[in-house]
Amino acid sequence: MATAYFMRRIIELTDAKNDQENIEMIIYNCPSIPDRTGFILGASKENPLPNILELAHNLERQNVDYIAMPCITAHFFHDQLADSVFIPVSNGIKEAAQYLSARGIEKVGIMATDGTAAMHLFDSVFKDYDIKCIYPDEAGQKQVMSIIYDDVKAGQPVDMEAFGQVKNQLLSAGAQVVILGCTELSIVKRDYEVGAHVLDIVDVLAADCVKKCAKPRSECENLITEV
Numbered sequence: 001m002a003t004a005y006f007m008r009r010i011i012e013l014t015d016a017k018n019d020q021e022n023i024e025m026i027i028y029n030c031p032s033i034p035d036r037t038g039f040i041l042g043a044s045k046e047n048p049l050p051n052i053l054e055l056a057h058n059l060e061r062q063n064v065d066y067i068a069m070p071c072i073t074a075h076f077f078h079d080q081l082a083d084s085v086f087i088p089v090s091n092g093i094k095e096a097a098q099y100l101s102a103r104g105i106e107k108v109g110i111m112a113t114d115g116t117a118a119m120h121l122f123d124s125v126f127k128d129y130d131i132k133c134i135y136p137d138e139a140g141q142k143q144v145m146s147i148i149y150d151d152v153k154a155g156q157p158v159d160m161e162a163f164g165q166v167k168n169q170l171l172s173a174g175a176q177v178v179i180l181g182c183t184e185l186s187i188v189k190r191d192y193e194v195g196a197h198v199l200d201i202v203d204v205l206a207a208d209c210v211k212k213c214a215k216p217r218s219e220c221e222n223l224i225t226e227v
Helices: 002-013 036-040 049-061 073-084 092-101 114-118 121-129 138-152 160-172 183-191 201-213
Strands: 107-111 132-134 177-180 198-200
Touching: 002 183, 002 201, 036 073, 036 114, 049 073, 073 092, 073 114, 073 121, 092 121, 092 198, 092 201, 107 121, 107 160, 114 138, 121 132, 138 160, 138 183, 160 177, 177 183, 177 201, 183 198, 183 201, 198 201
Parallel strands: 107 132, 107 177, 177 198
Antiparallel strands: none
């Protein structure tokens, strides 16, 4: 579902007046790839990287101009992926850092998987832009994981009370913006009202692809939700 939404956002953010001005896309939708969080945290020995590299090499043979990987936890493997192909690979975390830095944001809250949080995927990039990352406490992180795995991935209604509690905790801790740092959380934003001060990582990835490959709409510069 997150992949389908990512494709939709690319189309919505493209300033196209006819079919031909839209971006041609090749989509590999492969839910069989082993769980990224499980492998990163050592709970699984199934390494998703070989599958990811296989897809990238297939895209390379199909002569694409740009590769994007909607799964943010899989950005743990970004550098290995980028080094394995001659085609540029979008880095959603770096693009988010640049977007926030350009708008004077210095402190952000991160809602993401345990794997993303444990490996400090956002911190490792954001520190270069003098942006501090704030994470939920232990109970809040469990709520985030439940929303991702028990609600969105399982096709169940989202516990928006839990979502609001985590978001408010991060804002109360000083976050100026809360990043939806998992594409399952992007589905929450698609289907529910998430309120102001939220930046969806899918929007960042989609805007980056549009800027690289077509003419972007003005919305690409206004991705943080407002009241």
